[in-house]
Structure formats: structure tokens, C-alpha cells
Amino acid sequence: MGLAGGVPVAAFAADAQRGAAQADGPTREEMVSQLAEMRAQMAAMARRIDQLQAEVAGHAGAAGATPVAATAPASAPVAAPAPVTASAKAETPVVIEWKGAPKFETSDGWSFKVGGRINLDTGYSSSPAVGAPDEGFGSEMRRLRLRVEGTVPGGFGYKVETDIASSSAEITDAYLNYTDHGLTITAGQQNNFQGLEELSSSLNTSFIERAAFTDAFAFERRVGLSAAYHKGALLVQGGVFTDNAEDLPGKNYSLDTRLVFMPRIGKTQLHFGGSFHYTDLNGEDDTLRYRQRPFEHFTSTRYLDTGTFSASAERGIGLESAVIAGPFHASAEGYWQKVVRPGLADPTFFGGSFELGYFLTKGDHRGYKNGVFDRVKPAHPVGEGGIGAIQVNLRYDYLDLTDAGIVGGTQKGYEASLIWTQTDYTRLMFNYGHLDYTDAAYATASGSRAYGVDVFAVRAQLDF
Template sequence: MMRNKIMSSRLRIAGLAAATAITGALLASPVSAQTIEELQKQINALQQQVNEMKAKQDQAEKKSADSGPDLKVKWKGAPELSSKDGNFKMKVRGRLYVDYGNVSDSSGTTVDNTEFRTARLGVEGVVFKDVKYKFEADFAGDEVEIKDAYLAWDLKPVTIEVGQFKTPNSLEEQTSSRYISLMERGSFTDAFGLARQTGIAVAYAENNMTFKAGLFQGDAGGDGGIEDRTYAARATYAVKLDDGLVHVGASIRHRELDEAGTAKYSQRPHNHQADKYVDTGSMAAESDTFYGVELAGVMGPFSAQAEWAWQTANLIGMSENASFNGGYIDLSYFITGESRPYKNGAFSRVKVANPVFEGGMGAWQVVVRYDTIDLTDADVAIDGGKQDSFMVGVNWHLNDYTRVMANYSNADIEGGDDDGENIDTWGLRFQVDW
């Protein structure tokens, strides 16, 4: 540091000496061609000295920078460590959701309980600039379950992923639970078994378009034998507007079922602690196929989101396939003016304009949703029941990484073993991630 200051002082002195010499020469003798030529030689000589001294200073500064620690630290909820050249990165990641739930139905069944809905810890990073990795395990419920565990070769705009991750289906399924607007996703995502599996996928993301397709078989909890083999693909396109966007998308998934040859679809009202009121029971099946369409829009603080999905099961010994469907539509609004961010075919982290720790009121969002799931197909004599739900929610984002969620839902059951039931659920979540 002292050496750099000395070098800078020498440069200033050299420049002052050059100016003094030129001024003195001009004042000392009349201007002539010979005088001008001599002055030019002096200027050139002094300029060369200044350039040499500047080069030495630049070299000294570079050497000083290179000799420092090869480590940068950036805070993104937790410290992200990286090399100066950006070729290596590592960040500890995790999330914690503490939930309260109250469920009551028209038959008098009541649930009033708390749970750790999610308690995850993991790590993600970059190795030699273009290879990314992520590993995360969930410790909720006194069990350890591996969630994302993969590596990705980033070839921009193409990425190749290998490991365990979500099959590419559904806008809400691809949006992290950290960023969804209600405590639970749309009914069909759970009922039709959209989940993480082990496999390989190729993804493309550029010019507001995304495409991802993969081949999967089993998951990290596989126990041998013949596991489901899954083929899945999703495509999206976003039209950017001055103050928002319009998103459209579609996806498909085909599963060749394992040696047990059974399919089963069921769903609970919109609280994780509730029982399941619609259920097809186990069906002998060779395969099943999922189709989904997506539409969403954001305009400033307002957003709308809708999906519809179909699930068909190729039943063994039946001439017809079983067919089920479900979907939702919701509207949300940020009273405090924030907007839902969107990136590569999914919604992402809300940026709170006035966080509580800075003396602000945080971000406040209200949500309403209608959701339906129909697991009855009279043509093949399956009466799993239909569930229609209306939900409202309020979200308080204290800062970019912390929020409190409050949800109410009312569900009506038609058909199935619980025909005529009406279920009220209340939910409260305290959430932090890093």
C-alpha cells in the first residue's frame, strides 16, 4: 500500500516537472522552429518517463491484488463463498417452516396440531465455473429424506442435469415452496404424484423460452427391484410487458409403473395435517400419463395464475383407461406495491421494498383461490370422489427471506366414501430460508 502511494506521488511530481520545464523553455527564449523541435523532444522524453512509471505502478497494484486472499464473501440469506475469478462458489442453504393447523369436518372430526412442515439443510455451489451442484436433505418428522441431489453442466443456454430433482411438470410444482402464494400447492400436484425422481434431463432457457425433458427411474429412497420409469417434458414462454408479463406453458409425464402394477391417487383438503377425503384406492395398471397446461400473468402488484391437469391410467384387463382431472385459479395482490418476480418459467423470491428491520412494514400480500380435484370415473366404476375448495390467504414478508402465512380453506366433497363432507381448515406458517 505504501509503495503504491509513493509511486503515485512520483507520477504527480514527474507531471509537474514536465509542465515546469516546458513553461520555462517558452519564457526563456523566442519561439522558433528549432525551439519547438527541442521542446517536442523534451515532451517525448518526459512522456516516456511518465508511461514507464505508470506501468510500474499498475504492475505493483496487480501484484498486490494477486497476493491477497483468493476469497470473496457475499451474503444471500447466508454467506456465499467464492473465488475471485468466480470459478468456484459454495453456499450453505436451508429452510424451516413451523406450521399450526386446525381441521374440522361436518362429521365432527377435529385436528388441532403443530408440526415442522419442512426442516432442510444442504449446500450448493459451482466447480470450475460451468459445473453446478446441489444437495439438500429434509429432517422434518424425525426422518431424513433426500430432496434435491444433483449436478448440472451449464453450457448456456443448455444445461444437462443428473441426479435427483423434480420432473419438469406444472408451474406451481416448479416454483419453490419458498415462493408459492399459499401454504399448499394445487390439489392435482400432490394427487397425481408430481415429485422428485432420479434421472437425467436436458434444459434450455433463453429469450423468455424454456424447455426441459428428462428420463427418470426411481428416487434416492429406492430399494431395488423394478422401479417406475418416467418420461417427462415441459415448455414455457413468457411475453414481457412494461410492468409485468404473461406466462404460458404445457407439460407431459408418462410413467411405466413398477412390478407391483398399481396406481393410486388421493388428496387431502388444503392443510398437511388433514386426512384424505378423496381417494381412488389401488388400481391394477400398467402405466399412467399426466398432461398439464399453465397460464399466469403479472401486472405490477397484481398477479393471476391458473393450471389444469389430466391424469389417465392404463388399467390392466380393462378396455378403457381411467381418467381424472383437476386444476385451480387464483388471484393475488401486494397491498404494499411489490410484484412477483419471475425467472426461467417459474416464480421466484419477492424483493421487499421496506423490510421490517429497516423500520418498514414489510410486504403484505392477499390471495384468493378456487381449486378442484375429481378422482371419479364412472365409465370404469371408480368413485374416488370430487373435492372443490375455496381458499383465502394473507402473507406478511418481514424481509426477503422471512414470511408469515395465514390460510383458510373450505372444501366440499362429492362422491366417494366421504360424500357430503364439508371441511374447514385453518393454517399458520412461520417461514425462514437461507
């Protein structure tokens, strides 16, 4: 007997019986199939966890992290960890910060920075001397320097700086150093250790030019090997040097040492130091010549000049002191340069300076770091709602190049400066100097070699 749709009654009964069985739950065969499928999925998950764990171990291994092994059900097969590919290895992030120019640095000790400076000078000099070739207006690109510097893992550092202000490039700094627990060893073209103002960067001096004796006695960078130890308020420096890189090859050598005590009492920074310099002249022409410009560099006229004289060695002793107390600072230096002349009297020449300075803007003071004057950072710079830092300075500058039959002349300089530091990296400097000469290299129309010279100069400065 059939139904109206043509379906046999027996088939309909079988379907009804299977439907009733499914309503009561899955059959044994279906349960076995589902469990097998679930076990396969769990095994795949375990293999993926192991792979991810291996990748995490590759990133954390450099930091000493120990990965925790993933576990899977005992019944699930565990696949071997997948190999770590090159793309999964740890990469040290590069931090970029701005310090006048971009500085790139990593946490493992690498760093790299490009920088430089521009000093553009102009001014006017007036003198009663006859035949002084560069009286009147003058100007020059005093410095135009480019540099690269940075650090290398292991405590190493480097710096290469070139001055391209003149027609040919000149190396100023080119050295490699190593620092460990306050000890720094430096090899290459570098500053030797001849006084506070000489070692302070030209970016941070309170006058356009340093005191006259630093140039007259030919203080300059030289190629050599040096060591410096700094701990607390004590700084000890020393080294063995040859000539400046521009004068090599050569046979001269020098020894330089400097000792500085720089205690800080409350907010007052004190500085006391001394230096010793010895040069042995071993060139084919063992001669020296000391001379000096009038206050500024844009003129080539030297009113003080010993002329060329024979010598076998020179010995220099310097004393230095300074104090920075809020907006006020003072510094004083003296330097005695003795020349050894076999068979002749040994002359001793002397130079020294004393200066006072004061900031007219609130919150500003002179910078100081590691035994030298450092950057002035205006408390209220231009561009941030302020007018920058305004500083006034006075200096007495003395130089005597006459002794033991050598007549190079004597200078007494009375100098003033006004400095407007707009930002950490820009300055305008206005300088005036009156210099009284005795035994000058040039004479007046009446034949006198005792007279005064007036110089006014301006510098625009940028560094990065």
C-alpha cells in the same frame, strides 16, 4: 628548530601540503576507489530489480501480463533472476457476500454456500364426517431442510439438500449440473417438469400447500438425467427419470417434457406453458392409488381416495398460464392424468386451480424468474423503516378422482390467504379453506358422503 608543542617543523610542512592538495579536490586514487564503490552499489541494485521483476512476473503471469526486463548500466554485471518460491505464486482472492447466509466465491468459478429452510405449520380442521381420525387441532414441522450448493470451474454446479423434519432424513435434491450458453444438463435427484406451481419453490407459493392435484397425482422429485434450454422468452425442458431416491432400487421409468413461453411486455410478465408426463410401471406390484388431504398437510385424513387399483402406465398432460402486472397476479393450471389398465377401461382424472393475488403495500409484486414464481422482496422491509410486504390471495381448487368405475370423490375448494413477508427471508402465512366433497371417503352420521370441511392454518417461515 621546533614548535612550542614539540612537533617538528618538517612534519608540519608535509601536513600542510596534503591539506592544500585535498582542498583542491580528491586525489586520483580516491576517485578510482569512489567509482568502484558506486559501480558495486549499482550492480547490487540491478540484481535486486531483477529479483523484484521475477516476483512480479509470478503474480501477473496468470493474467497474461508480460514483465518488462530491468536494465542496468552496460558496465554492471547482471545477476540471473531469483527463482519464484511457492509463497510468491498468485492466489485467487475469495469474495464473501451475504444472501441469507454467507456465500464464498472466487473469480475463477468456485463458489460454496450453506443454506436451509424452516416451515412450521399449525391449524384447525372441522368436519361433520364420522371416523375421520385427525379432526381438530394439528401442527407439524412441515419442512426442516439443510443444503449445500455451489459451482465448480468449467460451468459445473451442484446441490445437495436433505429434509430432517421427520424421524429420518430424506433427500430432496442431490444433483450435478453443467451449463453452457443457455443449455443446462442435470443428473441426479431433481424436480421433473410437471407444472408452474409444482416447480416453484415452497418458499414462494401464495398458499401454504400447492393445489390439490399436485399431491394427489404424486408429483415428486425423481432420480434422472435432464436437459433444459433457455433463450430469451423460450424455455424447453425434458428428461428421463426413475423413482424418488427413497424408493430405489426400482424398475419404473418416466419421460417428462415442458415448454414455456414467457414474454415480458413493458412491466407485465406473461407466462404460458404445457407439460407431458409418461410413467411405465414395471414393479412387482403394478398398482396406483390417488388420494388427497383437505387443503393442509398437518392432517393425515384423506377425504378423497381411489383406493389401490391395477395399472401399467400413466400419462399426464398439463397446461399453465400466469400474469404479473405490478401488485396484481393471476395464474391458472389444469392437469389430466390418464391411467392405462390392460383389459379394463382407462380412467382420466382431472385437477386444476385458478388464483388471484394483490399486494396491499406500495412497490411490492410477485417474483418471477426462469419459468417459475420467485422470491418476494419487500420494497420496504421490516428493520429498514418499513412494514414489509402484505399480500392477499384467493384460489379455486378443483380435483376429480372419479372415472371409469373408480370412485375416488370430487373436491371443490374455496381458499384464501393473507401473507406478511417481513424481509426477503421471513414470512407469516394465514390460510383458510372451505372444501365441498362429493363421494368422500368418510360418511356423516346419516350416511352422507357429500359435505363440507373447514380448515384454518398458519405458517411461520424462515430460509437462509
